[in-house]
Amino acid sequence: MIQQFENTYDVTVIGGGPAGLAAAVSAWEVGAKTLLVEREEKLGGILKQCIHDGFGLLMFKQKLTGPEYAQYYIEMLKNTDVNITCSTFVTDINRQDDGIFHLILVTHHGIKHIYTKAIVLATGCRERSAKQIFIHGTRPAGILTAGTAQYYVNILGQMPVKKCVILGSGDIGLIMARRLTLEGAEVEGVYEAKKELGGLLRNYSQCLMDFNIPLHTQTTVTRVFGEKRVSAVEVCSVDENMSRINGSERIIECDSLILSVGLIPENELAEKMNITLDAETKGPAADQCYQTKKDGIFVCGNAFHVNDLVDYVSSGARIAGKCAAKYKKRERRLIPVIHDEKFAYCVPQLIDIDSDQKKADIYFRTKQKEEDKHVTVTSGDNILIAKKYIEMRPSELEHIQIDIDKIEYGNDKIHVKMGKVE
Amino acid sequence: MDLIHKLNKKLDKMFNGSVNAKEENGCVILTGSLNSWDDIVKAGYLAVNKKKYLGVINDIEYTKEPVPGMRLPDLEDKQYDNVKCDVAIIGAGIIGCAIARELARFDLDILLIDKEHDVGMHASSRNDGEIHPGVDLIKGQVKQKYNARGNALYDEISKEMDFKFYRPGQYLCFTKKYMKIICNIARLYWKVMKVPTRYLNKEKLQKRIEGISDDMECAVFFPTAGIVCPYEVTIAYAENACDNKVKLALDTAVTDMEVLDNRILSLNTNRGTIYPKLVINAAGVYADKIAQIANDRFYTIHARKGTNAIFDKKTVKKNRFIVSAFGMSAVKTAHSKGGGILTTADDNMLIGPDAKETFDREDFSTEDINIDQIIQKHKKTLPGLKKSDIIAYYSGIRAATYEEDFVITEGKNTKNIIHVAGIQSPGLTAAPAIAKDVSLTVKKMLSEIMEVKPNADFNPNRKAIPDLARMDEEERDRLIKQNPDYGVIVCRCEEISLGQIKQALSRSVPCDTLDGVKRRVRAGMGRCQGGFCGPLVLKTISKIKNIDYEYVAKKDSQSRILFGKTKKHDTAV
Numbered sequence: 001m002i003q004q005f006e007n008t009y010d011v012t013v014i015g016g017g018p019a020g021l022a023a024a025v026s027a028w029e030v031g032a033k034t035l036l037v038e039r040e041e042k043l044g045g046i047l048k049q050c051i052h053d054g055f056g057l058l059m060f061k062q063k064l065t066g067p068e069y070a071q072y073y074i075e076m077l078k079n080t081d082v083n084i085t086c087s088t089f090v091t092d093i094n095r096q097d098d099g100i101f102h103l104i105l106v107t108h109h110g111i112k113h114i115y116t117k118a119i120v121l122a123t124g125c126r127e128r129s130a131k132q133i134f135i136h137g138t139r140p141a142g143i144l145t146a147g148t149a150q151y152y153v154n155i156l157g158q159m160p161v162k163k164c165v166i167l168g169s170g171d172i173g174l175i176m177a178r179r180l181t182l183e184g185a186e187v188e189g190v191y192e193a194k195k196e197l198g199g200l201l202r203n204y205s206q207c208l209m210d211f212n213i214p215l216h217t218q219t220t221v222t223r224v225f226g227e228k229r230v231s232a233v234e235v236c237s238v239d240e241n242m243s244r245i246n247g248s249e250r251i252i253e254c255d256s257l258i259l260s261v262g263l264i265p266e267n268e269l270a271e272k273m274n275i276t277l278d279a280e281t282k283g284p285a286a287d288q289c290y291q292t293k294k295d296g297i298f299v300c301g302n303a304f305h306v307n308d309l310v311d312y313v314s315s316g317a318r319i320a321g322k323c324a325a326k327y328k329k330r331e332r333r334l335i336p337v338i339h340d341e342k343f344a345y346c347v348p349q350l351i352d353i354d355s356d357q358k359k360a361d362i363y364f365r366t367k368q369k370e371e372d373k374h375v376t377v378t379s380g381d382n383i384l385i386a387k388k389y390i391e392m393r394p395s396e397l398e399h400i401q402i403d404i405d406k407i408e409y410g411n412d413k414i415h416v417k418m419g420k421v422e
Numbered sequence: 423m424d425l426i427h428k429l430n431k432k433l434d435k436m437f438n439g440s441v442n443a444k445e446e447n448g449c450v451i452l453t454g455s456l457n458s459w460d461d462i463v464k465a466g467y468l469a470v471n472k473k474k475y476l477g478v479i480n481d482i483e484y485t486k487e488p489v490p491g492m493r494l495p496d497l498e499d500k501q502y503d504n505v506k507c508d509v510a511i512i513g514a515g516i517i518g519c520a521i522a523r524e525l526a527r528f529d530l531d532i533l534l535i536d537k538e539h540d541v542g543m544h545a546s547s548r549n550d551g552e553i554h555p556g557v558d559l560i561k562g563q564v565k566q567k568y569n570a571r572g573n574a575l576y577d578e579i580s581k582e583m584d585f586k587f588y589r590p591g592q593y594l595c596f597t598k599k600y601m602k603i604i605c606n607i608a609r610l611y612w613k614v615m616k617v618p619t620r621y622l623n624k625e626k627l628q629k630r631i632e633g634i635s636d637d638m639e640c641a642v643f644f645p646t647a648g649i650v651c652p653y654e655v656t657i658a659y660a661e662n663a664c665d666n667k668v669k670l671a672l673d674t675a676v677t678d679m680e681v682l683d684n685r686i687l688s689l690n691t692n693r694g695t696i697y698p699k700l701v702i703n704a705a706g707v708y709a710d711k712i713a714q715i716a717n718d719r720f721y722t723i724h725a726r727k728g729t730n731a732i733f734d735k736k737t738v739k740k741n742r743f744i745v746s747a748f749g750m751s752a753v754k755t756a757h758s759k760g761g762g763i764l765t766t767a768d769d770n771m772l773i774g775p776d777a778k779e780t781f782d783r784e785d786f787s788t789e790d791i792n793i794d795q796i797i798q799k800h801k802k803t804l805p806g807l808k809k810s811d812i813i814a815y816y817s818g819i820r821a822a823t824y825e826e827d828f829v830i831t832e833g834k835n836t837k838n839i840i841h842v843a844g845i846q847s848p849g850l851t852a853a854p855a856i857a858k859d860v861s862l863t864v865k866k867m868l869s870e871i872m873e874v875k876p877n878a879d880f881n882p883n884r885k886a887i888p889d890l891a892r893m894d895e896e897e898r899d900r901l902i903k904q905n906p907d908y909g910v911i912v913c914r915c916e917e918i919s920l921g922q923i924k925q926a927l928s929r930s931v932p933c934d935t936l937d938g939v940k941r942r943v944r945a946g947m948g949r950c951q952g953g954f955c956g957p958l959v960l961k962t963i964s965k966i967k968n969i970d971y972e973y974v975a976k977k978d979s980q981s982r983i984l985f986g987k988t989k990k991h992d993t994a995v
């Protein structure tokens with residue numbers, strides 16, 4: 001691991017979270033001269049603040065904490081000669097006429113320029129803010145996202161709440177419900193506007209049930225009170241269309257409102273490169289090699305789509321890193337992967353049939369809870385794979401592998417379908 | 423029939439005898455009680471007669487719900503007790519700050535007082551930031567006069583005080599072809615008013631404004647319309663004032679006065695009794711309350727709320743503009759400016775504001791319905807606007823008088839006060855001109871009791887905190903090499919560096935809160951709204967100001983972020 005950098009590379013990985021770490025290691029393994037850029041002081045991304053365990057069950061068959069999981073990859077990096085630059089912010093990317101990318105970096109030594117053949121975007125995601133879900137009422141202190149609360153508690157060792165309401169049942173919210181309770185705060189309840197839990201079932205049982213924290217589904221926060229610090233919130237039941245049910249309002253006294261209402265892939269750089277974002281994933285569309293529609297730009301981890309397990313992030317990022325290392329400009333014949341409306345999304349959105357990446361992991365989420373369903377991937381009349389699921393939930397990413405060689409030539413679509421098990 | 427009698431007849435008819443009018447000291451005084459706030463406001467307007475009376479004093483009691491009083495700081499100390507000064511300015515909004523800066527040209531002891539923990543916390547940071555060309559102002563209005571002069575002054579003051587100022591011009595669009603005639607008649611009027619205009623046909627309009635609705639058939643273009651960041655201007659004025667020895671008393675509320683023989687002797691505040699020779703009332707929504715305790719009330723402020731929404735930077739079009747449509751007010755209020763769409767000085771799209779009367783003068787809350795209304799309305803001009811692209815929204819309160827004009831005058835009863843009241847829109851535009859005039863009035867008034875000399879050390883120039891993300895590369899590189907903190911990005915959405923945040927914390931106007939930093943360098947104003955950088959800014963404040971984490975606040979000591987250490991604060995990293 002080399003803490004400095006030169007100015008030309010085969011692969012530049014932007015973001016030093018689990019995705020970026022895995023991508024950099026695998027790019028180097030295939031022989032690419034690789035640079036890893038991270039804007040924070042330390043590597044590890046969001047894992048640095050996830051001190052609970054449960055990471056790495058799939059990858060390492062053991063329960064690691066976030067920092068432990070990240071450390072595993074950081075150790076791997078130490079045995080490579082990937083160049084690393086932390087506290088470095090990528091402000092701009094341009095592609096030159098010769099196809100080489102020119103990156104502008106801000107560091108505390110000044111502005112640097114580097115040139116690279118391929119880029120891996122591993123910039124992670126951000127949390128939806130109170131404004132994005134239109135929380136109204138007064139504007140006091142005490143409204144914060146679950147990730148921010150997690151930073152205060154786990155990194156700064158400071159309590160951001162005494163008595164709180166959590167809006168949204170995403171994983172970070174569930175984990176913070178437990179964490180704050182353990183730290184002596186009162187979590188009045190978790191409120192979820194949808195019918196379904198937003199996070200993983202295992203987090204529901206370990207973080208809420210075990211601590212007797214109630215989950216109120218189909219209920220949302222409709223107003224905030226308190227001018228300087230939150231003094232109360234109003235919650236209200238909502239129907240299937242998210243419209244409030246009048247008369248069901250209830251005022252809950254509390255000093256904080258914690259939001260766990262969704263993560264959005266962070267793609268400022270992709271947007272600067274005019275890569276259009278997929279309306280469903282909010283990340284760039286990519287093929288099974290994790291290459292976006294723009295040649296030479298790869299994307300992985302939560303910047304691609306929001307993953308619920310870091311293990312998926314790492315395994316996808318390894319492929320992204322490897323493919324970026326082998327990147328050579330050529331015509332790609334891309335076949336779109338489309339899906340039934342029962343799915344919230346499927347990735348990759350494209351298959352490059354000429355690629356030597358002959359297996360493709362299709363990851364998908366359903367829109368609603370589904371029971372006893374078949375998921376079938378077809379190309380024309382050809383069934384590439386079919387798999388039976390006893391249960392699928394929107395919060396749990398599923399995946400299924402297809403063989404690219406089985407794709408019939410001339411078929412212009414790959415279709416992911418859902419059907420009842422007879 | 424005399425006027426008051428006539429008015430009472432009208433009031434009786436409307437409110438069944440619940441309201442009574444009388445004349446006193448040249449003012450109309452309304453008393454009684456009503457349970458509809460809108461009715462109280464209606465009665466106020468009914469009583470207006472600018473030719474005959476100084477103003478309307480609307481004392482009708484609102485019976486439906488309690489009317490919240492002025493929010494007070496929780497601080498109680500003797501910091502400013504017995505402080506004597508030549509001029510005390512009550513209110514550090516754009517008006518108070520601009521007056522302080524212009525007054526600093528004289529060798530005077532000036533104390534600028536505000537009840538909030540920072541300057542410009544009320545209307546002055548909760549507006550659109552448009553430097554109005556004067557589209558809807560009428561000859562003879564005080565606001566018309568100051569708007570025109572204020573607008574012209576912005577070129578100069580933006581250079582002196584180094585704040586962002588653009589003149590993209592404003593487009594007033596018309597939906598019908600035949601309106602071209604109205605356009606041309608109106609243009610003659612504007613010509614008389616010395617407001618330059620240009621006519622644009624549909625084709626030209628579409629070229630100028632990407633994404634404009636196909637329904638817009640023509641437009642009048644006002645090239646003098648400009649854009650600033652309103653709190654940047656207010657802070658710049660305040661900093662320049664303080665750089666020139668004006669003293670600033672924050673967290674200080676004027677709650678009472680001692681008035682003897684038509685002169686104010688002292689101001690009572692939560693931080694001691696202050697003894698000024700002259701008082702300037704620039705208290706925004708509370709200007710009439712200040713007038714009252716000064717024994718010099720002849721107008722009433724009624725609060726009119728407006729809500730604005732800010733869009734993600736990615737929605738910004740290639741060129742800046744200010745655009746509005748003729749006669750398309752979503753909320754039909756006689757006194758709504760109608761609002762518009764504009765590119766802010768920091769390159770976001772902004773829409774708004776609407777107009778809603780409210781009895782709570784500090785009601786900065788927002789409602790979904792207002793956001794929906796303004797977006798519906800402005801979609802007619804720019805159909806591409808999407809609610810999902812909104813990243814922030816806020817409300818501001820206009821301090822309107824029933825006469826709907828600025829009140830800029832020496833006291834009527836009380837000798838040593840100057841009112842600068844009723845400064846609703848376009849107060850931001852007018853402020854530089856108002857400040858110049860008021861400072862001359864102060865000089866004149868004080869000259870009767872003391873010698874007023876110029877301040878030989880006055881420096882009109884102020885340097886802004888460097889805005890690295892907008893700099894060219896060489897300049898940015900040079901600054902980072904001088905100060906490596908400029909190369910450490912803390913706010914990722916707005917690309918704000920540690921160096922800029924540290925600067926914000928160490929200028930002549932004190933700043934030690936997250937909101938203070940946000941308003942000075944934009945850390946936390948981007949799409950993530952401070953989710954990532956909030957804790958980092960908090961850490962920086964704690965370090966630079968040498969205060970524990972738990973004492974760092976969002977806006978003042980009553981809005982702290984943290985409650986103290988966790989049980990086991992031996993944390994992971």
Ligand SMILES: Cc1cc2nc3c(=O)[nH]c(=O)nc-3n(C[C@H](O)[C@H](O)[C@H](O)COP(=O)(O)OP(=O)(O)OC[C@H]3O[C@@H](n4cnc5c(N)ncnc54)[C@H](O)[C@@H]3O)c2cc1C
Nearest residue numbers: 015017018019039045046054090123124172301302309310
């Ligand atoms: C709170 C929380 C709890 C979780 N719990 C679990 C769990 O129990 N078990 C589990 O398996 N998974 C869990 N996950 C999921 C998993 O940890 C994430 O999916 C994973 O961390 C995503 O990795 P990433 O590398 O894509 O993103 P990140 O970890 O966010 O890393 C992105 C990195 O990119 C850097 N970066 C971004 N933009 C730039 C730029 N312009 N220049 C330079 N650097 C940049 C960022 O600073 C950051 O370090 C959890 C996730 C969260 C947020």
Ligand SMILES: Cc1cc2nc3c(=O)[nH]c(=O)nc-3n(C[C@H](O)[C@H](O)[C@H](O)COP(=O)(O)OP(=O)(O)OC[C@H]3O[C@@H](n4cnc5c(N)ncnc54)[C@H](O)[C@@H]3O)c2cc1C
Nearest residue numbers: 513515517537544546549552676706728818848849850851
């Ligand atoms: C939604 C909206 C949009 C607008 N858009 C524009 C625009 O585009 N262009 C334009 O030119 N104008 C605009 N305006 C008008 C402009 O914002 C105001 O005219 C201007 O900010 C008024 O400044 P001020 O200093 O008088 O008041 P304020 O900024 O309200 O300042 C008054 C200050 O007095 C303090 N204070 C009050 N009472 C006391 C007390 N008793 N003791 C101590 N301190 C006290 C308050 O804390 C406050 O800081 C808009 C207004 C609104 C509400």
